[in-house]
Amino acid sequence: MNMAGFYDESISNGLGWRAVLFVSGCPHNCPGCQNKIAQDFNYGQKFNKEEIINRICENSILKGITISGGEPLCKENIAEVGQFIKDVKKVRPEFNVWCYSGYTFEQLAARNDETTNKVLSEIDVLVDGRFVESEKKPNLKFRGSANQRIIDIPETLKVHKVVSLDI
Ligand code: SF4
Numbered sequence: 050m051n052m053a054g055f056y057d058e059s060i061s062n063g064l065g066w067r068a069v070l071f072v073s074g075c076p077h078n079c080p081g082c083q084n085k086i087a088q089d090f091n092y093g094q095k096f097n098k099e100e101i102i103n104r105i106c107e108n109s110i111l112k113g114i115t116i117s118g119g120e121p122l123c124k125e126n127i128a129e130v131g132q133f134i135k136d137v138k139k140v141r142p143e144f145n146v147w148c149y150s151g152y153t154f155e156q157l158a159a160r161n162d163e164t165t166n167k168v169l170s171e172i173d174v175l176v177d178g179r180f181v182e183s184e185k186k187p188n189l190k191f192r193g194s195a196n197q198r199i200i201d202i203p204e205t206l207k208v209h210k211v212v213s214l215d216i
Pocket of ligand 1 (some may be wrong): 075076077078079081082083084085087088118119120150151179180
């Protein structure tokens with residue numbers, strides 16, 4: 050997997066101070082995509098998991114990690130993203146994990162495959178769905194278009210229906 054970028058600290062990609070990993074590669078090709086260059090799976094640099102985890106470990110201000118892209122949960126990236134989340138939690142078990150995906154929660158659940166289910170169970174918040182230009186609004190928090198939902202994944206998995214985070 051390649052990574053398109055990494056922020057050591059951010060407060061605009063989820064609640065609280067977070068490290069943000071942007072993976073390379075996305076199959077969705079949403080019109081108006083703000084990160085078109087990251088749709089290319091070969092864009093950026095080879096993802097060096099150990100280096101990124103070291104950078105996260107050294108930073109005591111961080112409350113969590115956000116995985117964005119690109120598309121973290123496509124078939125090309127999901128296994129490596131899942132392993133990364135697991136390894137981050139080994140060193141920072143208190144971290145909460147946000148993930149952005151162009152797939153909806155329902156599409157991910159319908160895959161009914163072990164890797165996707167495992168990764169979902171490691172995520173605290175999923176911002177789901179493709180970017181839709183006609184739904185773009187200026188005051189949306191943590192998302193680009195109004196169709197995208199900010200989903201509380203542990204609660205959603207518990208009650209078997211989508212529960213949005215109250216932000
Ligand atoms: S899902 Fe995100 S990265 Fe992928 S094409 Fe859509 S806006 Fe761009």
